[in-house]
Amino acid sequence: MRWLDESEQRVWRAYLATSQQLWDRLDDELQSGTGMPLSEYEILVRLSEAPDRRLRMSQLADLVVHSRSRLTHTVARMEGRDLVARRPCLEDGRGVLAELTDHGYQVLAEAAPVHVQSVRRHMFDPLSSEEVEVLGRAMRKIAESLKER
Amino acid sequence: MRWLDESEQRVWRAYLATSQQLWDRLDDELQSGTGMPLSEYEILVRLSEAPDRRLRMSQLADLVVHSRSRLTHTVARMEGRDLVARRPCLEDGRGVLAELTDHGYQVLAEAAPVHVQSVRRHMFDPLSSEEVEVLGRAMRKIAESLKER
DNA sequence: CCAATGCGCTTGAAGGTTCAAATATTCCGC
């Protein structure tokens, strides 16, 4: 079995710590600007981009990388705040559609600039365009490899 | 206010989704191999590297990127499983030292190969050495920039 | 000295996520 060498170790730890810190910061900035956690914001974004602002629960879960169960609970809470609504799916009686409400759209429209600014400031501004490019490629390669097995 | 363009958008989403999936996968593989979540494993690692296998609670919290409160609760649970012990800090009566127990060390030693293999497989194997290098640099730059404000 | 303020950590409750099991519907082979 092969261990990580010094420099791999450094990369791995930088990645691990920084990815947490970055998430925490973006989440904080969004929450203090809008009261909404980043994980819920992502749900609004995905719905807003879908045809008729609707998606099946499981598609949505995959897009935002949540478990089915987590999404069910989260959507239930968001439904209570009138951000999304649930509708039965006509093509498949087992399915449920989550739909962005008008109010949800409003909230999203207010939150978006706050979030975009955070992302720009903390992720893109510190990096050269070459670094951004390689980072994107690296993440896509990792994602690709995660799909196998 | 400047929005993200197409390609920035792609990078950002690839980063966001993949970093979650990667964490989930590493966590799953560690848990199914050892029963321990990755977040607790990280605590054992940091303690094992500290002089006398001890660290102040707040240093440890910073290293693993947990809130103080979260660390208190987690260490309490781990203490119950005899992975760590708490000792008073002699230099500062307010402080508490978390110390790795022998049993904790054992558990760590068994878990480490499982985890290292996951990291190698899912993070390093898919990337060229140039990509690894740039990824490390990019994450360090982001971390640096997060420190300011 | 010793009050006042701050720091390090903990507490308990509220909130969110996971886990295993339940429900309902569809799909498949016969």
Added chain:
DNA sequence: GCGGAATATTTGAACCTTCAAGCGCATTGG
């Protein structure tokens, strides 16, 4: 069509994290 396996989602309890408040020790300034 019908029974059985598979799929989509939900449920509720256990578990973990966050949040606000609290406790005790340390430090500082008068």
